[in-house]
Amino acid sequence: MISRRNSKPVHIGGVTVGGDAPIVVQSMTKTDTRDVRATVRQIKELEECGCELVRLAVPDDEAAQALARIKQGVSLPIIADIHFDHRLALQSLEAGVDGLRLNPGNIADPEKIKQVAMAAKERHVPIRIGVNAGSMPKTADPNLGLADNMVNAALKEIGLLESVDFDLIKVSLKAFDVPATIEAYRSLAEKIPYPLHIGITEAGPPRTGIIRSAVGIGALLWLGIGDTIRVSLTAHPGEEVIAGYEILKSLNLRQHGPVLVSCPTCGRTEVDVVRLVGEVEEQLVKIDKPLKVAVMGCVVNGPGEARDADVGIACGKGKGVLFKKGEKVGVVDEKDLLSVLMREVEKL
Amino acid sequence: MISRRNSKPVHIGGVTVGGDAPIVVQSMTKTDTRDVRATVRQIKELEECGCELVRLAVPDDEAAQALARIKQGVSLPIIADIHFDHRLALQSLEAGVDGLRLNPGNIADPEKIKQVAMAAKERHVPIRIGVNAGSMPKTADPNLGLADNMVNAALKEIGLLESVDFDLIKVSLKAFDVPATIEAYRSLAEKIPYPLHIGITEAGPPRTGIIRSAVGIGALLWLGIGDTIRVSLTAHPGEEVIAGYEILKSLNLRQHGPVLVSCPTCGRTEVDVVRLVGEVEEQLVKIDKPLKVAVMGCVVNGPGEARDADVGIACGKGKGVLFKKGEKVGVVDEKDLLSVLMREVEKL
Numbered sequence: 129m130i131s132r133r134n135s136k137p138v139h140i141g142g143v144t145v146g147g148d149a150p151i152v153v154q155s156m157t158k159t160d161t162r163d164v165r166a167t168v169r170q171i172k173e174l175e176e177c178g179c180e181l182v183r184l185a186v187p188d189d190e191a192a193q194a195l196a197r198i199k200q201g202v203s204l205p206i207i208a209d210i211h212f213d214h215r216l217a218l219q220s221l222e223a224g225v226d227g228l229r230l231n232p233g234n235i236a237d238p239e240k241i242k243q244v245a246m247a248a249k250e251r252h253v254p255i256r257i258g259v260n261a262g263s264m265p266k267t268a269d270p271n272l273g274l275a276d277n278m279v280n281a282a283l284k285e286i287g288l289l290e291s292v293d294f295d296l297i298k299v300s301l302k303a304f305d306v307p308a309t310i311e312a313y314r315s316l317a318e319k320i321p322y323p324l325h326i327g328i329t330e331a332g333p334p335r336t337g338i339i340r341s342a343v344g345i346g347a348l349l350w351l352g353i354g355d356t357i358r359v360s361l362t363a364h365p366g367e368e369v370i371a372g373y374e375i376l377k378s379l380n381l382r383q384h385g386p387v388l389v390s391c392p393t394c395g396r397t398e399v400d401v402v403r404l405v406g407e408v409e410e411q412l413v414k415i416d417k418p419l420k421v422a423v424m425g426c427v428v429n430g431p432g433e434a435r436d437a438d439v440g441i442a443c444g445k446g447k448g449v450l451f452k453k454g455e456k457v458g459v460v461d462e463k464d465l466l467s468v469l470m471r472e473v474e475k476l
Numbered sequence: 477m478i479s480r481r482n483s484k485p486v487h488i489g490g491v492t493v494g495g496d497a498p499i500v501v502q503s504m505t506k507t508d509t510r511d512v513r514a515t516v517r518q519i520k521e522l523e524e525c526g527c528e529l530v531r532l533a534v535p536d537d538e539a540a541q542a543l544a545r546i547k548q549g550v551s552l553p554i555i556a557d558i559h560f561d562h563r564l565a566l567q568s569l570e571a572g573v574d575g576l577r578l579n580p581g582n583i584a585d586p587e588k589i590k591q592v593a594m595a596a597k598e599r600h601v602p603i604r605i606g607v608n609a610g611s612m613p614k615t616a617d618p619n620l621g622l623a624d625n626m627v628n629a630a631l632k633e634i635g636l637l638e639s640v641d642f643d644l645i646k647v648s649l650k651a652f653d654v655p656a657t658i659e660a661y662r663s664l665a666e667k668i669p670y671p672l673h674i675g676i677t678e679a680g681p682p683r684t685g686i687i688r689s690a691v692g693i694g695a696l697l698w699l700g701i702g703d704t705i706r707v708s709l710t711a712h713p714g715e716e717v718i719a720g721y722e723i724l725k726s727l728n729l730r731q732h733g734p735v736l737v738s739c740p741t742c743g744r745t746e747v748d749v750v751r752l753v754g755e756v757e758e759q760l761v762k763i764d765k766p767l768k769v770a771v772m773g774c775v776v777n778g779p780g781e782a783r784d785a786d787v788g789i790a791c792g793k794g795k796g797v798l799f800k801k802g803e804k805v806g807v808v809d810e811k812d813l814l815s816v817l818m819r820e821v822e823k824l
């Protein structure tokens with residue numbers, strides 16, 4: 129039901145971003161990039177969570193030099209995150225990175241930006257123009273709002289890259305403010321053909337950052353905007369990837385393991401649904417297949433939701449009715465609900 | 477930046493839903509309604525979290541009879557959730573509830589529905605028509621999609637209520653499927669003047685349910701749709717209220733305590749930002765005022781975000797620059813960052 133904006137795909141290593149490609153989930157390492165071992169380990173952890181692209185901070189020469197060794201140790205495409213010093217971008221390209229991110233607020237000299245674009249072009253390496261509300265170019269117009277200034281910063285940098293015939297471009301326009309972020313992406317989406325990397329910047333720790341990111345990224349995706357997403361959380365980057373997939377799953381844009389439908393419980397509930405759902409959730413972590421599992425507390429919506437799932441239980445007093453692919457297949461005692469449900473899940 | 481749909485306000489106890497009123501956060505008790513003591517206690521817990529309306533399941537006569545005693549023990553307006561038996565709605569009205577919820581899928585007889593509406597009208601008690609994908613009326617058209625069937629179910633019930641001159645109406649159209657839910661609300665929003673209660677049903681346990689709810693409720697709110705929200709989670713209802721406020725805060729639609737801006741950290745970070753943010757988050761729980769606090773890891777976006785906050789820290793190597801209301805006010809050693817930051821927060 130969501131009609132995606134048509135964008136010109138780019139290829140980052142073996143991963144396509146834009147066009148008809150699935151919306152790519154990415155994250156960023158939080159290790160010291162100079163620590164090759166720790167960084168490679170974290171990239172592998174990210175890969176296990178389903179991360180498809182990974183970005184690394186490159187704050188100095190030593191970090192840039194580590195990239196070649198990191199690249200040898202991992203299979204995910206890696207993207208160098210560059211600020212302030214364009215030479216680090218050139219070094220990262222030499223090290224064999226699959227993508228670059230440049231922040232227009234932190235490298236201002238047009239000649240340096242063009243130099244990076246020409247080097248990236250030779251190697252067919254895409255560049256993300258990563259505009260961020262926390263580091264706007266000094267040329268931002270105080271009479272314009274944040275969204276317009278972010279869009280203008282992106283358009284200016286796009287012009288620089290296009291002036292050297294570089295078009296392997298992705299763009300992001302991230303702010304903490306969700307309505308401003310949505311406004312910026314909507315405006316830019318109509319002006320350029322390039323794929324968009326979407327996210328809410330500095331969204332905070334998981335408890336609040338996941339909600340802010342889900343609202344912002346979710347609204348954009350629902351509008352058809354966004355070819356790759358990054359959820360920014362003050363936490364292990366694996367949590368960013370897991371949250372990213374949940375956002376995509378909630379809009380039916382990607383599948384990634386099971387979906388768990390469960391009722392909030394209420395004064396009608398006559399079995400311990402909260403405990404049962406907790407146990408089911410824990411056991412579903414092991415399941416890769418995109419199944420829909422329902423655990424429902426009563427007869428109001430229970431049979432309807434359980435019937436709609438691949439495997440579902442609608443609980444009553446001390447027992448539950450088991451449904452499989454829309455058919456009622458039995459009545460199960462409360463104590464056996466978990467084991468019977470998981471047996472059916474594993475059969476599928 | 478969000479322009480809210482214009483709706484006809486209704487009053488539930490002292491709380492206005494719709495019109496220009498702030499978007500109301502509500503939840504539902506998960507205790508046995510017949511257990512007056514436990515239910516009153518949970519309603520008070522909900523009130524402490526900021527809950528503004530609370531709904532209670534009324535599955536039988538005993539639960540309906542408990543309502544009068546519950547009502548005496550609490551100050552929040554209470555709403556009786558009715559399915560299957562319209563007499564429970566009549567009893568709930570007699571018990572003095574502030575609102576009713578009727579599910580068109582579970583009470584089909586038009587005469588019974590009208591009877592409830594007439595009794596509610598006498599007492600000026602609003603009725604929410606709560607359509608739910610898990611309990612659709614048997615008259616749903618298999619040739620139509622879920623969204624259209626939900627809208628039609630609501631319109632039919634609205635017609636019944638209006639036929640007895642009852643217009644204290646709110647409507648909800650909840651499904652687990654987010655795009656279908658958004659589609660249904662968008663369609664109905666154009667057809668009726670009544671306020672809308674929005675939510676994603678059976679969204680699951682917090683880890684995934686919060687994301688699904690934030691995406692669905694967030695997109696609707698961003699579209700200007702929604703006068704009251706309920707986040708459905710398989711968890712303590714207080715978590716629903718907290719998540720509800722975070723959704724509203726992320727769209728600048730309500731204030732509710734502090735907002736914490738923090739960076740995800742990366743290979744540039746030279747202080748333990750994850751730990752610091754965790755500690756700050758824990759201490760901010762005690763603060764009621766809607767402050768914006770920023771804890772940032774490096775010089776890329778740190779100064780920009782810290783300057784934009786009421787109190788902010790932009791960390792560097794082993795220390796942080798403290799900002800207050802946009803002004804740099806000092807440099808603080810890493811070990812003192814938490815105490816200095818919280819002192820400034822408490823001053824405000």
